[in-house]
Amino acid sequence: MSAPTLDRSALLRAPAHWQAVEFISDLHLQPGEPQTFEVWRAFLQRPQPERADALFILGDLFEVWVGDDVLDSIASPDQMFWRACADALQAFSLHTPVYFMAGNRDFLLGTEGLKACGMQALNDPTALDFLGQQWLLSHGDALCLADTDYMRFREQVRQPAWQRAFLDRPLSERTAIARGLREQSEALKRSTAGDPSLWADVDTDAARAALQVAGAHTLIHGHTHRPADHALGEGLQRVVLSDWDAAARPPRAEVLHLDALGLRRTSLMPA
Structure with a gap:
């Protein structure tokens, strides 16, 4: 089976035999939420037909990733969970290629972690050449320009020097830091009553400009937890993926499917 090519301009050309691809994001897999993990594992274990x-994961597959060395042993329940995630992905990838784009929670997933999961890394953004059209893929966080505090934080933590210094810390210390950041995030959610509509959204002008530069008509992204389709004018559109939370009421676990008939959303949860 021929493999797609990813050139320096972050253009991924799909092989001619591809007929359909799927997109997911924002699963936020974590040891404390086993229901979402089980729905996701069942999704991966579907029969080949x-x-x-191909499967594209557009960021925040994991709630947090503090370094690839979390897979080095199964000394704790948390490490057993991360290993179970990697093993499920590795088994799936033996028959279906998996492409991973880093999100704001799992940007420290490195070469060894990707290898253990059987995933291939994607730049953010990447243009997918499929079905004779260009589809622009992104996690979406870099386009939320109004969230200035986060944009400053993002610029800091994406620096190689910052990442090297963080990964040089003991695993226990990194885990504690990540726990503190999650607690801050949860506090922010509580301050907005957990309503994503009150969070900063993707900037329309930035989205339109990114599409024009890429020569694409549709931007597909996650991050905002606001699944919807947005017309941007001039034939351009923005399609937002759903987050996953099988324990929520109502539960959420949605896949975006793309084939010759176009884009369609499929819920993995009972109606």
């Missing part, structure tokens, strides 16, 4: 030709 039910799968698309």
Whole structure:
């Protein structure tokens, strides 16, 4: 089976035999939420005829990733969980290619972690050449320009020097730091009553400009937890992926499917 090519301009050309691809994001897998993990694992364990030709994970697959060395042992329940995630992905990737784009929670997933999961890294953004059209893929956080505090934080933590210094810390210390950041995030959610509509959204002008530069008509992204389709004018559109939370009421676990008939959303949860 021929593999797609990813050139320096972050253009991913799909092989001619591909007929369908799937997109997911913002699963936020974590040891404390086993229900979402089980829904996700069942999705990965579908029979081969039910799968698309490739799976694209557009960020925040994991609630947090503090370094690839979390997979070095199974000394704790948390490490057993991360290993179970990697093993499930590795098994799936033996028959279906998996492409991973870092999110704001799992940007420290490195070469060894990707290898253990059987995933191939994607730049953010990447243009997917598929079905004779260009589809622009992004996690979406870099386009939330109004969230100035986060944009400053993002610029800091994406620096190689910052990442090296963080990964040089003991695993226990990194885990504690990540726990503190999650607690801050949860506090922010509580301050907005957990309503994503009150969070900063993707900037329309920035989204339109990114599409024009890429020569694409549709931007597909996650991050905002606001699944919807947005018309941007001039034939351009923005399609937002759903987050996953099988314990929520109502539960959420949605896949975006793309084939010759276009884009369609499929919920993995009972109606």
